[in-house]
Amino acid sequence: MVLLLHLNNVDEEQWAKSLGKKLGQYLIVRQGDNYNPSEIKYIFVWKPDEGAFDGLDNLKAILCLGAGVDALLEHRSLPKDVPIVRFVDDELAQCMSDYVVANVTMHHRLFCRYQSDKQNKTWSQFFPPPANERSVGIMGLGELGKDAITKLKPLGFKLLGFSRSKKQIAGVTTFAGEQEFDDFLRQSEILVNLLPLTNETKHILNYDNFKKLKRSKNFTPVIINAARGGHQIESDIIKALKDKTLGAASLDVFEIEPLPKSSELWQLENCFITPHIAAISNPQTGVNYFSKIIIDHEQGKPLSNLVDRKRGY
């Protein structure tokens, strides 16, 4: 068995060393090494080059570093019929939920209002309602959405969930598919996006949808995007933040990254920008995860966390 590492924008050499310790019985080769492509059984990829899969005619699996596989699925020469394993990482879910909880609670507690009052040295006592009077709509009920729900539920928020196919989650009002999407939006005050990026979810964060969110005298809806820049239309977000269709936005991802200095988002007081740092995979977690997948599969066990190419995740 030969494993090929093809990892760009990360420390491939370090991954080779760490995986080597776990997979001592197997040969590991890297980009640029002298190897026979037809002997490669597994390729472990991140941001693969155009020729990454050339000559790999005997692949058993493609392992992808990252929970989102949208970019990989658009790779021009991605081999058909080879199973793709995505990274399901508990620490990644924990960090993503940390980000979601921090931003949901910050907006629930009217951070923008008090920051503006502080700038003006204004003492104006308005009491935010308890969390059980605030509704949070989670888009995407996979590993990340479910973990966020586990963390938000004990805080008391009213929780709504949206996914492609109907899911039952205790204590969460769930909606599924296009026909239930507007009902979901109309009941959501804080909208959290954790969807995979697919043709159906591209540009889902747009002005028309912002208009549908639940608004009241004391709360203007808020969006939080921790998934992909492709989910959002940034010109729509700018318009909505300016005309108060949205009260605030927390964005960890952008159409172009790094966010260009020319973007108006940098200047909007009610836009909270983080540089795609909501969550990252811990290398050691990844080493343990992918080495176990390979060892198990070599011992005849089925692959887990497989990507469904038709759904796109």
Added chain:
Amino acid sequence: MVLLLHLNNVDEEQWAKSLGKKLGQYLIVRQGDNYNPSEIKYIFVWKPDEGAFDGLDNLKAILCLGAGVDALLEHRSLPKDVPIVRFVDDELAQCMSDYVVANVTMHHRLFCRYQSDKQNKTWSQFFPPPANERSVGIMGLGELGKDAITKLKPLGFKLLGFSRSKKQIAGVTTFAGEQEFDDFLRQSEILVNLLPLTNETKHILNYDNFKKLKRSKNFTPVIINAARGGHQIESDIIKALKDKTLGAASLDVFEIEPLPKSSELWQLENCFITPHIAAISNPQTGVNYFSKIIIDHEQGKPLSNLVDRKRGY
């Protein structure tokens, strides 16, 4: 039985109406009404005047609107030996925990760093560690401290608790009394104050104590005060925020309220100011709570949530 309302700075008339609906069998009088002081069995107070208790020689209990009774206990003519009932309000605890969670998670997620980067249009990817690598020290393990712990625990933080007398709380490392206080501080990265204000706790948020907090390369300690302005020395906070002994502070209370416009706290980027709005009692909750206390006591049941005057809460 006659109940006297002596409520300043709140809508006493509304309280009289609402309590009247619940206590129809009893007589309720207000400040300025014509009543015989020796017939008053209960007085319900908020910010009582100097003469509030004059002639009330047959009091069975003093009911205090508010969880903190520090100001009441300093009242010059507070009758000795009359039991004082403080307000224990589930909604107040919920709102206080909402405030605590929002501020703890905001600082854990390095809000100041990213706001500063945003101002400079800087894209600098630093990944905050998962919550389980961050320690939060809660000072005060009464109703409010315990509720905050209930909310912070599922988020994964390492939790430490400090109180006057030792308490056992599952999943929390607890410390008690002066002799264990420094150990508590040395392990706390985010310090949350929910203590009652007493002679022992006055000015506990001071520079010497800030110096003892746990600091590391990637995290400078943070304080969050949602209790009383008397707990803090504001000149020490200003000094600590400027010389980076503290990375940030969230303050809901102040030595003088409203915070004077001359205070330097308004201008510090890493100081988050809210105008004493972390939590307030919901009037309907208060009506239900205090009418039940009176009805139960008139039926011979013991008073609950009594203040220990020696401890000061």
